[in-house]
Amino acid sequence: MQDVVERLRPYVQGWKAYFRLAQTPGVWRELDQWLRHRLRAIQLKHWRHGQKIYRELRNLGAAHETARQVAANSRRWWRNSNGALKSVLDIAYFDRMGLPRLA
Template sequence: GNLPRELEVIFCVRGVLSPLLANVLLEEVDRALETRGHRFVRYADDCNVYVRSRQAGERVLDGLRRLYDRLHLKVNETKTAVAPAIGRKFLGYELWRSAGDRIKCAVARKVLDTYKQRLRQLTRRSGGRSLPEVVERLRTYMPGWKGYFQLAQTPTVFRELDEWLRHRLRALQLKHWRRGTTMYRELLALGASEQDAQRIAANSRRWWRNSRFALNRVMPIAYFDRLGVPRLS
């Protein structure tokens, strides 16, 4: 949390066959970095070394190149850089600076975009699946994703993603009901007021628009919890 305004050295070895083999080959690199007191994180052949200035970063990188050469390993220059640590992706994460100038972990923006695209595929309204079937598909995907990114310190982002997903699921349910008369009957059964049920049913083809506001009261968070929809937040 108290990481200073540092820069990072990112390097990657070309030709390492597996994470296990990389760990064996790069043990000497780890020891060299530890001996010099550098802060670093490595998984297989991907590694970030955190230093306090660009000059220090260039110096560390030169030393790593020499060490790699002695080990008969090659630095992947296309993935190697001395750059600001903030916003730099590593294993799907990136760092961000919060209030109070504290450094925290977040899911990288491109990873979030990929996550949303996957949820769109799982919840597409043209799939012909019932809501329980869609929920079951979400339950096979979301817990693993959430487990991997459990270190992310972005509760607001996760809460907004949950809200967006529930919005899609409400729209999906409206499409399954299709006809205004069916919507009206089902909404009343869920506890909607007659006025809300009539208003939503009168615009039965506007699934996305209708899946907001009044429908939030009829299908609140507790409704989706009972269905078993996973949550990130």
């Protein structure tokens, strides 16, 4: 995941610099949300199997029930990445990884 964020960082910073004068905070907020949603889905896809997903989420501090719920649907990356997973892989998680915010 760190590699994905590092490769994505220059693009996000470039978009932010190029369009910084635009008066569309709602668009930036939606794009920021979509970007984090997509990165959560990529992270689930990297972990692949339910046992690995459960173990990694527990290591990140997720509750047993949350980790179990996400791991039970291990092949539904996009759908899982917006529900319970938001509480574990939150904005602070991506801030620690170095992903710049658009909004």
